[in-house]
Amino acid sequence: MGAASLRRLLMMAICGLLPAITQPSRAGSLAAPSAPSFAAFVDDYLDRFGRFHPSIAGGNGLHDHDGELEDFSAASIATETVWLHSVRHELDGFDARNLTPDERVDRRILQGVVDGWLLDLETVRTWARNPMIYVAAVSDGVHDLVAMESAAPEVRMQRILTKLQAVPLLIAAANGNVHAPPKVFVERAVAMLGGVADLLSHDLPLAFANANDTALRGRLLAAAESANAQLAAYQQDLQTRVLPAANGSFVVGIANVEARYRDEELIDLSAVRLLAIGMRELKSKQTEFIQVAARIDAKKSARDVWSGVQDDHPLRGQVVPAARAIVDELFAYIRDRQLITLPPSEHVQVAPAPVYDLGLASMHSSPPLEPHPVQSVYYITDAAADWPVAQQEAWLRTFNYATLADISAHEVAPGHYVHSLFMRKTPGKVRRIWIGLNPFPQPSSGQDGWAHYAEQMISDEGFKADDPRYRLAQINESVKRICRLVVGIKLHSGEWTIEQASGMFEKEAHMTSLAANREAVRGSYDPTYGGYFLGKMAAFKLRHDYQAMRGKAFNLREFHERVMMDGIAPWWAHRQLLMPGDRGAVLE
Secondary structure (H helix, E strand, O other): OOHHHHHHHHHHHHOOOOOOOOOEOOOOOEOOOOOOOHHHHHHHHHHHHHHHOHHHHHHOOOOOOOOOOOOOOHHHHHHHHHHHHHHHHHHHHOOHHHOOHHHHHHHHHHHHHHHHHHHHHHHHOHHHOOOHHHHHHHHHHHHHHHHOOOOOHHHHHHHHHHHHHOHHHHHHHHHHHOOOOEHHHHHHHHHHHHHHHHHHHHHHHHHOOOOOOHHHHHHHHHHHHHHHHHHHHHHHHHHHHHHHHOOEOOOOOHHHHHHHHHHHOOOOOOHHHHHHHHHHHHHHHHHHHHHHHHHHOOOOOHHHHHHHHHHOOOOOOOHHHHHHHHHHHHHHHHHHHOOOOOOOOOOEEEEEOOOOOOOOEEEEOOOOOOOOOOOEEEEEOOOOOOOOHHHHHHHHHHOOHHHHHHHHHHHOOOOHHHHHHHHHHOOOOHHHOOOOOOOOOOOOOOOHHHHHHHHHHHHHOOOOOOOHHHHHHHHHHHHHHHHHHHHHHHHHOOOOOHHHHHHHHHHHOOOOHHHHHHHHHHHHHOOOOOHHHHHHHHHHHHHHHHHHHHHHHOOHHHHHHHHHHOOOOOHHHHHHHHOOOOOOOOOO
């Protein structure tokens, strides 16, 4: 046994990760330990994962560690790394013959997820490069306890209180771990901290304004004020000390991008091949874009036609009501065309996005593992009142009525929200969770790939077919997702700067400079956000192959419901579940 192996075994023993040695039986022989069931293994895995990442666990409806804040100390990261190696070893030890078909798929998914986390912890080392993850631990963890009524108000107040009391340790870990970060990561962390300040000083008091336990509320607000002061000092330190010296590179390298697609998405293709697929589809979509634009006004260029579509947008302050209206239309269309049998569900709230919630729009669905469904919220980021008029107009053009419909189809129906409803019946737990949140490793081709498929599918099936502006917007969103694939690879090969990446979004996806920059910046910390596009392509390929297998028995509604009930999974897994033993390519 080598020294490294010996050290690993010692660390595992110290951390309690090695199985106990069974004492000899009276007959003098060693009794073989019984193998745990796969379901029990998954439960243990999720609990241990929740100890390391309580904010992520809470967002998935697993609340045993809600009162804890992430421990990103060097010792904790080392412990987590050792634990993940032991998990990988245990996963390899399961005999596939003793597992159900669902469990065999879940085992393969978990192997990839663990590999992705180990890649991040040991090689990419996000914890040593990106202060955003420290800020996200506070914002995500507190926000979920504020916004989602997963427990009585007093219970959630106490959990937030103990979480906030650990903020000094979190900041100490960030200061001790993060060295020479990329400038763009520091800038985003500073912006996020501004949003957290608003969360703690404004949203938190309002959320518990009517709490019966006024003494507890008083202690909570005092803890929030203290944490706010500590985070403000950290923000100031990032701005004055860290940012001027932030000269690190965000580039992770092509080998690591390929590894993340291979591990988390189970897409084993080279970057060269992925780029070839992207450029092929980009050309196809650009051709369709020109054709549809000509249906709107054949006398103008496609770019000018698209500019006219963007001019038709809600006024500032009216984006959220406009989103509510289009969501109602989408639900009605799905029911009328029987594209999906919508189960009875709670009301979807459409609300302005919190300051710290990055992006244009996002769906915060009740987690499928939540014991009792909580309020699902569709967040929209309106233009800010204090922006210059020109900046407001540029932002609102992104929410033109046609694009708002496409975004809502992606986020709500038939995309993320409807998917989450069917996932409440997904077998087991592995495919009923969203493993990570950016900038953490997470499989996105099965989650966002489905939503991207859903937005094109409903357009293909005739939604707003009498108004080609809506199809033009859907194509434009497709182009944006293809650009993400290309940009993620080009940025992390070191070939492109953020400015060059932003230029691609402006040129190819006709985005405003502000929105294009946000997309490019995201690529710096989310190198595999091309999973949206790859997942959509894999979904359409599976549908084609499944229809060929089923012949006249194929039913589109049944296909949609089967896929959604199979949960969030890489498309290799969906192929195995719908076509057992399938050896077809996930992508071509």
